[in-house]
Amino acid sequence: MPELPEVETTRRGLAPLLAGRRITAFEVREPRLRWPVPPELVQQLAGARVRSLTRRAKYLLLETDRTGLLLHLGMSGSLRHCTPETPLRRHDHLTLHLDNGYQVRLHDPRRFGCCLPLPEGGLSHTLLAGLGPEPLDPEFDGDCLFRRSRGRRGPVKAFIMDQAIVVGVGNIYATEALFLAGVRPGRAAGRVTRAEYERLASHIKAVLAAAIKQGGTTLRDFLHEDGTHGYFRQSLRVYGRAGEPCPVCAEVLRTRRIGQRASSYCPACQK
């Protein structure tokens, strides 16, 4: 589910509700996530005070005065702020109990997410090492895409979804940015021109920023920390619209599979 805008939306909603709170208990209902949730986390987190909730790529970093948590929402995960009266749903796997009586629950039907201990100075974690630049940082631009793409024969869509190249761009926003930049998803990354990468980088920034502004994209199960949904779905131009007319030229949008993922595009607008 969640790409960068959905993770950032979650972070922004939850950070002020967590900052400074003491965790009274950490409850593991289902430890079988992407990797097993280590049992010792239950004891390590009980009594810890939350320092901050930050984000790197699609990971959330919950830092405390002790061991923290490294969270990933996978394909179907979401974090929700609840009261003890909020009915427990199927697939509510983890619960953080807070000292003000509220709770934060991780809900993840497909269990592709993770919850791992985050040692102090957590950015050196192996899962975070080797990640590319944040797309909304100024250091990410068309030039770095152009330079790193030379000689690569794989499709440009897989290239911009490679977290070592730039983080946070998943299937929805890669599809949208390629449409906005006028580049076909199946083009070899090494054959995309510098000018096209300049357009691509600026559209990646623009589409992610716009999606964050609208609270992310809710397709099926992504919900905000308060249970409401994101509004960016109505702004999607081509994702999930194969067979419909192109919003720019009215040509019928097509789809093909690239790297096991559906990729819709306009055969007229995208070269």
Added chain:
DNA sequence: CGAATAACCTGCTCGC
């Protein structure tokens, strides 16, 4: 090194 594939899961939709 880069690229393609399988694997990890549940749930929903579609076609027969």
Added chain:
DNA sequence: TGCGAGCAGGTTATTC
């Protein structure tokens, strides 16, 4: 109605 096939927002591990 029932049932298998295929598909879904991500990432890692393995293989060539």
